[in-house]
Amino acid sequence: MSDVTTTEQPQFPQLNKPAPAFNAPTTHGPKTLEDYKGKWLILFSHPADFTPVCTTEFMAFAQNEDRFKALNTELLGLSIDSHYAHIAWVRNIKEKFGIEVNFPIIADLSMDVAKAYGMIQPGASDTSAVRATFIIDPEGILRAMVYYPMTNGRSIEEFVRLITALQTSDAHGVATPENWHPGDKVIVPPPATAQAADARMGEGFETTDWYFSKKEL
Numbered sequence: 001m002s003d004v005t006t007t008e009q010p011q012f013p014q015l016n017k018p019a020p021a022f023n024a025p026t027t028h029g030p031k032t033l034e035d036y037k038g039k040w041l042i043l044f045s046h047p048a049d050f051t052p053v054c055t056t057e058f059m060a061f062a063q064n065e066d067r068f069k070a071l072n073t074e075l076l077g078l079s080i081d082s083h084y085a086h087i088a089w090v091r092n093i094k095e096k097f098g099i100e101v102n103f104p105i106i107a108d109l110s111m112d113v114a115k116a117y118g119m120i121q122p123g124a125s126d127t128s129a130v131r132a133t134f135i136i137d138p139e140g141i142l143r144a145m146v147y148y149p150m151t152n153g154r155s156i157e158e159f160v161r162l163i164t165a166l167q168t169s170d171a172h173g174v175a176t177p178e179n180w181h182p183g184d185k186v187i188v189p190p191p192a193t194a195q196a197a198d199a200r201m202g203e204g205f206e207t208t209d210w211y212f213s214k215k216e217l
Contacts, residue, residue: 012118
């Protein structure tokens with residue numbers, strides 16, 4: 001019987017852990033995760049270039065790029081296509097729809113990045129990346145990930161909202177309720193001790209019960 005103990009590594013990236021490093025060719029030259037240190041990053045995959053749902057998503061990301069930049073957030077696309085296909089598709093979007101895609105797109109023919117991020121889902125596709133979206137903070141920590149089916153496009157508006165909510169939580173040590181937007185009340189972390197719970201009602205928050213309190217920012 002062997003004395004060696006092995007620990008199985010997780011197949012997919014994990015929240016609040018370092019995002020998988022990469023060094024990949026893109027339409028803007030080689031890019032690494034380290035290139036984005038100090039900024040938030042939305043890394044998102046799509047099944048294939050020159051497909052209609054993906055085209056709508058890329059146009060929406062492109063049209064909202066300034067909003068993301070205002071949140072210190074960069075965009076980085078990915079599919080298992082060549083950078084030549086990416087360049088042709090970006091040029092086609094500009095020609096046919098009048099929208100410029102100015103952010104880089106990873107050419108992941110080796111599927112190395114897609115596999116590291118769990119973008120290949122055997123139940124959906126063995127050779128294409130599903131619609132996966134990863135939000136990575138300025139320290140390279142994976143803060144959120146969202147997977148969509150091949151058939152349905154994402155809501156870019158939700159990613160703007162989520163980035164804003166994450167930054168608000170980090171800045172103020174609070175949580176945000178369902179569908180929170182700037183100007184809405186935030187949730188105060190619940191007390192961690194019985195003594196703190198007894199004191200909560202007198203702390204000046206909008207308290208419904210000891211575990212549920214809101215406040216204005």
